[in-house]
Amino acid sequence: MALGPWQIVIVVLLIVLFFGRGRISDMMGDLAKGITSFKKGLRDDEDGAGSGSTAEAPRIASQPAPAPAEPVAEPAREDGSTS
Numbered sequence: 903m904a905l906g907p908w909q910i911v912i913v914v915l916l917i918v919l920f921f922g923r924g925r926i927s928d929m930m931g932d933l934a935k936g937i938t939s940f941k942k943g944l945r946d947d948e949d950g951a952g953s954g955s956t957a958e959a960p961r962i963a964s965q966p967a968p969a970p971a972e973p974v975a976e977p978a979r980e981d982g983s984t985s
Contacts, residue, residue, distance in 0.1 A: 918926065
């Protein structure tokens with residue numbers, strides 16, 4: 903069953919009566935802002951992925967290794983044993 907032109911007109915009039923002209927235009931404006939924001943986000947992702955491969959990787963400064971600790975000699979015991 904297809905919708906005829908009069909049925910479409912009646913549905914549009916009912917929508918305008920329920921929501922009002924101002925509210926419908928506000929919703930359409932919000933929808934347009936959302937679509938624009940979504941497209942901008944997609945462009946930013948593509949730009950970020952493309953420039954990330956050509957950008958130089960961050961360099962980490964190398965630090966010298968700590969000096970090895972010298973072993974502490976145990977004092978000699980009076981009986982001559984080491985342990």
